[in-house]
Amino acid sequence: MPAMRQLLWVPGFLLVLAVLVDLMVTCIQAGEGRLNRAVHRALYAALHLVARRSGRRAALAWSTPVLISGSLVMWTALMWLGWTLIFWSQPGALVGADSGQPATFLATFYFVGYTLSTLGLGEIIAPRPLWRILTDIAAISGFFLLTFAITFIVPVAQxxxxxxxxxxxxxxxxxxxxxxxxxxxxxxxxxxxxxxxxxxxxxxxxxxxxxxxxxxxxxxxxxxxxxxxxxxxxxxxxxxxxxxxxxxxxxxxxxxxxxxxxxxxxxxxxxxxxxxxxxxxxxxxxxxxxxxxxxxxxxxxxxxxxxxxxxxxxxxxxxxxxxxxxxxxxxxxxxxxxxxxxxxxx
Structure with missing residues (x-):
């Protein structure tokens, strides 16, 4: 199990990379990323099924908030999970600021959440230089996610x-x-x-x-x-x-x-x-x-x-x-x- 845990950074890195690529393809290139397309197709199919079964076209009018929310939730959740796996893969990568004890999985998840949101609460810290640098990179990726989320939403209104x-x-x-x-x-x-x-x-x-x-x-x-x-x-x-x-x-x-x-x-x-x-x-x-x-x-x-x-x-x-x-x-x-x-x- 410890050996398996140390390999969790691989799927974590792939998740973060997939989200970043999907954001750039969707918001910069002409088209939509594969992750975004998959989420949109699933949510749209569900809305369309409800509208057909109920005979109420009004259900389709929810497509805009549902699809946009689905994209934002998907990108945030996958990036959050990816960075959590990266930090959790190394025991002792994160410790409590007061206790000095290794962070639990839930504490790591919490740390990644406030790092991505750039809150920087400081309740949990990375004692080693490598993980401090990765903390900075995670915060930058969170800012990147927020910026591209705005880039994704604004053109839709116009x-x-x-x-x-x-x-x-x-x-x-x-x-x-x-x-x-x-x-x-x-x-x-x-x-x-x-x-x-x-x-x-x-x-x-x-x-x-x-x-x-x-x-x-x-x-x-x-x-x-x-x-x-x-x-x-x-x-x-x-x-x-x-x-x-x-x-x-x-x-x-x-x-x-x-x-x-x-x-x-x-x-x-x-x-x-x-x-x-x-x-x-x-x-x-x-x-x-x-x-x-x-x-x-x-x-x-x-x-x-x-x-x-x-x-x-x-x-x-x-x-x-x-x-x-x-x-x-x-x-x-x-x-x-x-x-x-x-x-x-x-």
Whole structure:
């Protein structure tokens, strides 16, 4: 047993190293660390299961505090345990400041806790130079953990504000793919350009945020007006309809707007994983024709949409992840009847 105890510094060192690498990958590099991804996927799967079983989308609205708290708790717990194993591996590495007796395991755990938090209470000390230096390194790693925890949290708030700005703009312009087109065409001073050029800036911000922090795709909102996983698929479907069915020249910026939607759908699929659902039903063009839009035939649109089947499947997966049906994504404009819903199931 004493020999085994002296080897505990190895798993302890590996735990500390794993946390530091995970922090740097998650907070500095574009992506998320393996530890953070594992925790997020487990917690998100549990929330999604509760929401599906209960039929309450509100459970998904807890994803932001639950996932962020899960990351912080995981990083802190693993670093705390790692340093505890390192100091506990050598008997006599820590002693009581008053008694001079070797610290127990619980006392070592306590010492590591206040060292990582940089409190420096001094109730337990390291009598030998090597362990004093390691105490300093542990305190620095604790400061490192605190700094990167702030770096992890702050961008999420800004990204969520940008997501809500985009979702709210699309909600008020639609909601729903066909409503976005009809309302832009009939009730906006810039016409269809309101779906392309006017959205470029916020689309690029949201796209860049999700490329840097892909786990944003797991953060859900309860209210429909804030739900990017409802309105982004609607925008993507609307842009595909315009590109594939509109006669004449398409609005300027349409392809750039669609490229941003496609990029967001790709980072969503990379983050969520799993098999993609079948492509959604063909859109019903009748409400758009009634609104006066010059459109090609349904057959021409269907041929075009087959070329973009993967994008439509990713958009459908995104809406399903938020527990939205495709009928809600592709709903027709108010006053256009139910033709758009008659062919759009979940």
């Amino acid at each position: 990204a969520r504000a940008d997501r809500r700005e985009l979702a709210l703009a699309l909600h008020r312009a639609g909601p729903g793919a066909q409503a976005l087109i009809v309302n832009a065409y009939t009730d906006h001073d810039r016409g269809l350009h309101s779906l392309t050029v006017d959205l470029h800036t916020v689309l690029n911000r949201v796209d860049a945020a999700h490329l840097n922090t892909p786990y944003l795709h797991r953060l859900r909102d309860h209210q429909a007006q804030d739900a990017l996983d409802l309105h982004l698929p609607a925008l993507g479907e609307a842009l595909l309809i315009l590109l594939g069915a509109l006669k004449g020249e398409c609005p300027h910026g349409l392809r750039r707007a669609l490229a941003s939607v496609e990029s967001l759908s790709c980072t969503f699929h990379e983050t969520q994983g799993g098999r993609l659902p079948p492509p959604p039903p063909w859109p019903d063009l009748e409400p758009l024709r009634k609104a006066g839009l010059p459109l090609r035939s349904d057959a021409e649109l269907h041929a075009f949409l087959r070329e973009h089947e993967d994008l439509r499947r990713r958009l459908r997966a995104m809406s399903a992840a938020g527990l939205w049906t495709w009928a809600e994504v592709a709903r027709p404009a108010p006053g256009q009847g139910g033709a758009g819903n008659s062919k759009s199931g979940d």
